[in-house]
Amino acid sequence: MNHTGFQAKRLIQLALPVLIAQVTQTMMGFIDTVMAGRVSAVDMAAVAVGTSLWLPAILFVQGLLMAFTPMFAHHHGANNPKAIAPLAQQAAYIAIIGSIGVILFLSSANFILQFMELEPKLHQLTLGYINGIMWGAPAFVLYQVLRGCAEGISYTLPTMIIGFVGLAVNIPANYILIYGHFGMPAMGGAGCGVATALVFWAMFLSMAVYIRFHKRFSEIALFEQFFKPHAKTMWDMAKLGLPVAMSLFFEVSLFAVIALLLAPLGSIVVAGHQIALNFSSIVFMLPLSIGIAVSIRVGYYLGRDQWEIAAKVTKVGLGLSFSLAMVTAVLTILLRHDIAMLYNGNPEVVTLAGSLMLLAALYQLSDSIQVVAAGALRGYKDTRSAFFITLISYWPIGLGLGYILAYTNWIVEPMGAAGFWIGFISGLTSAAIMFAFRLRYIQKNQIVLDVIQDTVPH
Numbered sequence: 001m002n003h004t005g006f007q008a009k010r011l012i013q014l015a016l017p018v019l020i021a022q023v024t025q026t027m028m029g030f031i032d033t034v035m036a037g038r039v040s041a042v043d044m045a046a047v048a049v050g051t052s053l054w055l056p057a058i059l060f061v062q063g064l065l066m067a068f069t070p071m072f073a074h075h076h077g078a079n080n081p082k083a084i085a086p087l088a089q090q091a092a093y094i095a096i097i098g099s100i101g102v103i104l105f106l107s108s109a110n111f112i113l114q115f116m117e118l119e120p121k122l123h124q125l126t127l128g129y130i131n132g133i134m135w136g137a138p139a140f141v142l143y144q145v146l147r148g149c150a151e152g153i154s155y156t157l158p159t160m161i162i163g164f165v166g167l168a169v170n171i172p173a174n175y176i177l178i179y180g181h182f183g184m185p186a187m188g189g190a191g192c193g194v195a196t197a198l199v200f201w202a203m204f205l206s207m208a209v210y211i212r213f214h215k216r217f218s219e220i221a222l223f224e225q226f227f228k229p230h231a232k233t234m235w236d237m238a239k240l241g242l243p244v245a246m247s248l249f250f251e252v253s254l255f256a257v258i259a260l261l262l263a264p265l266g267s268i269v270v271a272g273h274q275i276a277l278n279f280s281s282i283v284f285m286l287p288l289s290i291g292i293a294v295s296i297r298v299g300y301y302l303g304r305d306q307w308e309i310a311a312k313v314t315k316v317g318l319g320l321s322f323s324l325a326m327v328t329a330v331l332t333i334l335l336r337h338d339i340a341m342l343y344n345g346n347p348e349v350v351t352l353a354g355s356l357m358l359l360a361a362l363y364q365l366s367d368s369i370q371v372v373a374a375g376a377l378r379g380y381k382d383t384r385s386a387f388f389i390t391l392i393s394y395w396p397i398g399l400g401l402g403y404i405l406a407y408t409n410w411i412v413e414p415m416g417a418a419g420f421w422i423g424f425i426s427g428l429t430s431a432a433i434m435f436a437f438r439l440r441y442i443q444k445n446q447i448v449l450d451v452i453q454d455t456v457p458h
Helices: 002-035 039-066 068-077 081-107 109-117 120-152 157-179 190-213 233-265 269-285 284-304 307-343 347-379 383-407 417-445
Strands: none
Touching: 002 157, 002 190, 002 269, 002 284, 002 307, 039 068, 039 081, 039 109, 039 120, 039 190, 068 081, 068 120, 068 233, 068 284, 068 307, 068 347, 081 120, 081 157, 081 233, 109 120, 120 190, 120 233, 120 284, 157 190, 157 347, 190 269, 233 269, 233 417, 269 284, 269 307, 269 347, 284 307, 284 347, 307 347, 307 417, 347 383, 347 417
16 A cells, blocks of 8 residues: 555544544434424523534533643654653643633523513523533543544554443433433433533543553543643643634634524524534534544644654645545535425425535535644644634634625625525635645644643642
């Protein structure tokens, strides 16, 4: 097997467990919605509204932690595994602080929900959902730290295994808490919040046990020595992760704002847009998994001072991701109406969703490049440029152009939802181009930020 084939195989080996883990996470959200929906539409709506507050907050902390995986990979590649444990524990302190911030934010949910003027029952159920799920925040972010350690040593199998653990806990926990069994009260949609918190704790504890006893992690010795919080190291790590967190926030908030802007156009338009967006988010798991694998391998080879191989990995990852995107784009075009009918049987919704999925096919091509390129930049520890590229491409270009096309006649007659999708494509294409130029510049000049060293006092 040639070197390109080897790198492609290695990326697939790393990406596949991550992909399966992402699928199990999506399945958990789907199961929550379906099981709550069996109680009533109000219970299902409570899960949706509660998630709209919980998700941006927790994803911000997750984005902060994503930057640390390539750092662990760098030390793994440099054959310095002992440096991982002290840094991972500093990451855990950052995660705990972040989770406290999430809990404090969600504690004000009642105040936020009052501005939304929800009907009383929906307000109560949503508040119950939030009050349950927020106590899972510490477990969720600590799991992300442990997951980063596993992926940092190029071992992604635990991510997949623990994903199935979460799924196995999610279904019975929902059954007991939503419908009221084994002496528990029927909590309806609010029970999903408590069940999800239990899932997060089960995943965290399972991963901790896995890392503690599996021989693959013996060199890291993550739990053998306790390291006190070290302010300078934590601050340096936070500065590295903050641009990633902000980039993720820009992305999540962009889609939330567009959903609000489309609301005045009516339920048909909102439903059609949501179908195209939901399906695209599922397809997005493919390039996202490859992007995570690329960030791991780039960090690993930079730790070994093998710049040429790191650049080769990036090139192979981009080619692999784009090739898969071409396949999914063709399938999206051919099956767009069949896919839409899986979501909704309304002919108007299906027709609109089908037309938007033509644009979603193009969206997948740009997305496949930008997400892998962003992963590679994380491997090079260049998170700041990703922040600015994401900010510019998503908001002024993506949202700005999308709004002009959707609502004004400055360029063409108002296009409605299709205008925002053209904005998506323009923004992602701009991001892909800027990421490509930035990657080329870094690779040509062999620039990489200093990896945070083991400066933690013993």
